[in-house]
Amino acid sequence: xxALEARDMVRTLDGDPPATLVAGASxxxxxxxxxxxxxxxxxxxxxxxxxxxxxxxxxxxALLVDGEDVTPLGGDARARLRLQHFGFVFQFxxxxxxxxxxxxxxxxxxxxxxxxxxxxSERARTLLAAVGLSGKEGKTPDRLSGGERQRVAIAxxxxxxPQIILGxxxxxxxxxxxxxxxxxxxxxxxxxxxxxxVCVTHDPKIAEAADxxxxxxxxxxxxxxxxxxxx
Amino acid sequence: MIGARLPLLIDIAIKHLAGRKxxxxxxxxxxxxxxxxxxxxxxxMVGSQNDFITRLIDAAPHIVVTDEIRSPRxxxxxxxxxxxxxxxxxxxxxxxxxxxxxxxxxxxxxxAVPGTIASPSLSGGITLKLGGHEEALxxxxxxxxxxxxxxxxxxxxxxxxxxxxxxxxxxxxxxEELAARLGVGMGDVVAATSASGATRSLRIVGLMKRGQTxxxxxxGYVLLREAQSLLERPFIxxxxxxxxxxxxxxxxxxxxxEARFGYKAQSWQERSSDILSVLVTRxxxxxxxxxxxxxxxxxxxxxxVSTSVSDKRRDIAILRxxxxxxxxxxxxxxxxxxxxxxxxxxxxxMLGFGLMxxxxxxRFPIAGETQYLPLDHGARQYLIAATASLLAGIVAxxxxxxxxxxxxxxxxxxxxx
Numbered sequence: 001x002x003a004l005e006a007r008d009m010v011r012t013l014d015g016d017p018p019a020t021l022v023a024g025a026s027x028x029x030x031x032x033x034x035x036x037x038x039x040x041x042x043x044x045x046x047x048x049x050x051x052x053x054x055x056x057x058x059x060x061x062a063l064l065v066d067g068e069d070v071t072p073l074g075g076d077a078r079a080r081l082r083l084q085h086f087g088f089v090f091q092f093x094x095x096x097x098x099x100x101x102x103x104x105x106x107x108x109x110x111x112x113x114x115x116x117x118x119x120x121s122e123r124a125r126t127l128l129a130a131v132g133l134s135g136k137e138g139k140t141p142d143r144l145s146g147g148e149r150q151r152v153a154i155a156x157x158x159x160x161x162p163q164i165i166l167g168x169x170x171x172x173x174x175x176x177x178x179x180x181x182x183x184x185x186x187x188x189x190x191x192x193x194x195x196x197x198v199c200v201t202h203d204p205k206i207a208e209a210a211d212x213x214x215x216x217x218x219x220x221x222x223x224x225x226x227x228x229x230x231x
Numbered sequence: 232m233i234g235a236r237l238p239l240l241i242d243i244a245i246k247h248l249a250g251r252k253x254x255x256x257x258x259x260x261x262x263x264x265x266x267x268x269x270x271x272x273x274x275x276m277v278g279s280q281n282d283f284i285t286r287l288i289d290a291a292p293h294i295v296v297t298d299e300i301r302s303p304r305x306x307x308x309x310x311x312x313x314x315x316x317x318x319x320x321x322x323x324x325x326x327x328x329x330x331x332x333x334x335x336x337x338x339x340x341x342x343a344v345p346g347t348i349a350s351p352s353l354s355g356g357i358t359l360k361l362g363g364h365e366e367a368l369x370x371x372x373x374x375x376x377x378x379x380x381x382x383x384x385x386x387x388x389x390x391x392x393x394x395x396x397x398x399x400x401x402x403x404x405x406x407e408e409l410a411a412r413l414g415v416g417m418g419d420v421v422a423a424t425s426a427s428g429a430t431r432s433l434r435i436v437g438l439m440k441r442g443q444t445x446x447x448x449x450x451g452y453v454l455l456r457e458a459q460s461l462l463e464r465p466f467i468x469x470x471x472x473x474x475x476x477x478x479x480x481x482x483x484x485x486x487x488x489e490a491r492f493g494y495k496a497q498s499w500q501e502r503s504s505d506i507l508s509v510l511v512t513r514x515x516x517x518x519x520x521x522x523x524x525x526x527x528x529x530x531x532x533x534x535x536v537s538t539s540v541s542d543k544r545r546d547i548a549i550l551r552x553x554x555x556x557x558x559x560x561x562x563x564x565x566x567x568x569x570x571x572x573x574x575x576x577x578x579x580x581m582l583g584f585g586l587m588x589x590x591x592x593x594r595f596p597i598a599g600e601t602q603y604l605p606l607d608h609g610a611r612q613y614l615i616a617a618t619a620s621l622l623a624g625i626v627a628x629x630x631x632x633x634x635x636x637x638x639x640x641x642x643x644x645x646x647x648x
Contacts (some may be wrong), residue, residue: 046645055552056641076556083554090644094549098246108553110239156553168644 002067003164003196004029004052009061011047021047023219024061029198029212031163034190036207037200039216045200046168048216052198053086053166054078065164083112087157089182091169094153095141101128101152102137108159127155131185147178154185165189167199171206183209240559243550244566247539254535255571261531262575262624263582265524266616270583271590273615274606276517280510282605287503292350292381292472293481294341295502296488298331299495330467337471337492344484346476350377353455353469355462359405359433360422361413368405368423369450372458372468381474384439384452390417391437396454404437405451425461522619528575529623532568537631540564540638547635548643561629561636568628569621576617583616 011022021044029035029052037045050056051063054070062071070081088094095104105124109115115123128137131151141149150170157165167186171179183206190197190211199206207213213225248255306322308315331337334351341349353372358365375393379385385393389407396402403421415421417435424430433453441448459465473488475481481498489496500507540547547560587606595602 050641050644053552055644076558079551079554079556079559081554082552086554088552090552094545094552096243096246096546096549098250107239107550111236111553111555111559113236160554 001031002028003031005064007062009051009058012059020219025221029196031196032194033211034187035198035212036210037214038207043216044219045216049168049200054082084160085162085164087162087165089153089157089167089170091172097141100138100140105156105159112160127158131155163195165195165197240563241566244563258531258535258571259575262528262572262620263578265528266576266579266620267582269521269616270612271586273612274587277607278605288478288499289383293475293478293499294473294485294496296471296494296496298329298469301495330469334468341473348380348474350381350472351468353458358424371452372455373452374455381472387440389438389440395436399434399436401433402436403433403451403453406448407438408441408448427463525619525623529627532571532624533627536564536568536628540631540635544638544643547638548640551640557636561632564632564635565628568624572620572624576620
C-alpha cells in the first residue's frame with residue numbers, strides 16, 4: 001500500500017543563479033517497508049525528506065499522502081497532517097530541554113487532544129517502556145545518555161500512532177550498539193507494525209538493512225534498489 | 232479549537248519563562264514598578280485634584296448672583312430699532328440703585344431647580360470700635376439656616392454656631408484674628424458704626440478659624456435684618472449664593488439665571504477658570520510621565536520575549552516538526568508576555584497599595600492642624616494601570632512573537648544537521 005507518492009518534485013532556492021536542491025524526484029514509499037535515501041553529502045537527500053515530511057513545499061511537482069494531493073494545503077492543514085500521520089526522528093535528539101522525557105512524549109499527544117490527561121500519560125509511559133526507558137520518565141534530556149535521548153525521540157515520534165516515520169540520519173550521533181538498536185526498531189516498525197519508514201542516511205549498514213534504497217546524486221534520483229543486500 | 236490546546240501552550244510558555252528566571256524576573260519587576268508608581272502618582276494627583284476642586288467648589292457658593300450687570304442696559308433707541316443702522320456709543324449710562332431688584336423672584340427661580348438652595352445676603356462696610364481701637368469690617372447679612380446649607384462657613388467656625396445669630400440680639404461672627412486684634416472673645420460686645428454714622432452694639436457669638444482665604448479676615452456675619460437696618464437699606468439684598476446638587480451644572484444654571492434676570496451670575500467654573508486650566512496642564516503632564524513609565528515596562532516585556540524567541544529557535548523548529556502550527560507558536564510567545572504582564576500587574580498592585588499606605592500615613596502640620604495627603608483610593612486607577620499594562624504587554628510580546636511564527640523549521644534543521 002502506497003503511503004507517499006512524489007510526482008516530479010522540484011525544490012529550488014531563490015538566488016542568482018537559483019540553487020536546485022531536488023531536481024525532479026518521482027517515486028513512491030510503501031507501507032510495511034523500510035526505505036532509505038542514500039547519497040553523498042549535499043546531494044539533496046535531507047531536502048527531499050523535508051518535502052516528504054511536509055516541512056517544506058516543492059517549487060513544482062506534487063506530493064500525495066495516502067493518495068491525496070497535499071501540495072495545495074495551507075500551513076495549518078499541513079501542521080495537522082504532521083501531527084497525526086508523521087513522526088520525525090532527527091540526527092540530534094531534538095527534545096525540548098525544559099521538559100522531562102515523559103513531557104516530551106506527551107507534547108504531540110496533548111496537542112492532538114484526543115486523549116484525556118490520564119490516558120495520554122498512560123500512553124506516553126507505554127511508549128517509553130517500549131523503547132526500554134521505564135523509570136526514566138521524569139528525567140530531563142540533559143540527564144539522559146545520547147542513546148536514551150534518541151529513544152525518547154523515537155517514542156515521541158510514535159506518540160500519535162503515525163503511519164509514516166521519517167528519520168534524518170537518526171543514528172548519526174550514536175555508537176554502533178545504539179545505532180543497531182535504532183535500526184532494529186525502525187525495521188520492526190515497518191515489518192511488524194506495517195508503517196512506512198523512510199530514513200535518510202549515509203551509513204551503509206542501515207542502507208544494507210533496508211528493503212528499498214533510493215540513491216541520490218546532485219538532486220536527482222540515481223537509482224532505486226529493492227530487496228535486502230546479502231551480507 | 233483554541234480551548235483544548237491552550238493549557239499546553241501555557242505550559243510551554245511557563246517552562247520557557249522558568250528556564251530564563253533572571254530575565255523573566257527583571258521583566259516582571261519592570262511592569263510591577265511601572266504599575267506601582269503609576270498607582271502612587273495617580274492616587275496623589277487625582278486625590279489632590281479632587282480635594283482641590285472640592286475646596287474650590289465649596290469655598291463659595293456654586294453660583295454667586297451679584298447686583299452688578301455685565302453691560303449697561305440697552306438704550307431705548309436700540310430696543311426700538313433692533314436692526315437699525317445706528318450704533319450708540321459713549322452715552323451716559325443711567326445710575327442704577329444698587330441692590331438686586333425683585334430678588335424674591337430670583338430666589339424662587341433658583342429654588343425651583345431640584346436640590347438647589349439659594350441664600351440671599353446683603354454686604355456692606357462698617358467700622359468696629361473698642362476703646363480707641365478701630366477695625367474696618369465687611370459685614371454680610373445672612374439667613375443662618377440657608378447660609379449654613381450653601382457655604383462652608385459653619386464648618387469653619389472655631390467656636391459658636393451661625394444659628395446663634397438668630398437667638399442673640401445683635402449677634403456677630405468674626406474671624407479669630409480680628410477678634411484677637413480687638414482683644415475680644417466669645418460673648419463680648421463691640422460697637423459698630425455704619426457709613427452713615429449710625430451706631431449700635433454687636434455681641435460676638437462665633438469665631439471663624441484663621442486661614443480661610445475665601446472669606447477673609449475682614450469679614451463678619453450678622454443676621455440679614457440686622458445688616459439691612461445697620462446699612463440703612465431695608466428689604467435690599469445685593470448677593471445671592473446658590474448651591475446645586477450637582478456642582479458641574481453650575482455653568483448652565485448661571486447662564487440661564489443671568490439671561491432671565493440680567494444680573495451677573497458667576498459659576499464656580501467661571502470664577503476659577505484660570506485654575507481649572509492649570510489642572511488640565513497638570514493632568515497632561517501626569518499622564519505623559521506615567522505613560523513613559525508603562526512604556527519602559529513594556530520594553531522589558533519586548534526584550535524578554537524577543538530574546539526568548541531567538542533562544543528558542545530550535546524548540547520552535549522541533550514543535551513545528553511535531554505538528555504545531557505557526558499560530559500555536561505565535562500564541563506561546565504572546566502568552567509569555569501576558570504572563571509577565573499579569574504577574575507584574577499583581578505585584579504592581581501590591582507595590583502601589585504599599586506606596587499609597589506609606590504616603591497616606593505621612594502627616595503634615597499645616598496652620599496648627601495635622602493634615603494628610605489627599606489620596607484617591609478608587610478602583611479606577613487600578614483598572615487603568617492593569618488595562619494599560621496588559622495592552623502594552625500584548626503589543627510588546629506580539630511583535631517578537633510574529634518572528635517566532637515565521638521561523639522556518641527547515642532552516643534550523645539544515646543548520647543543525
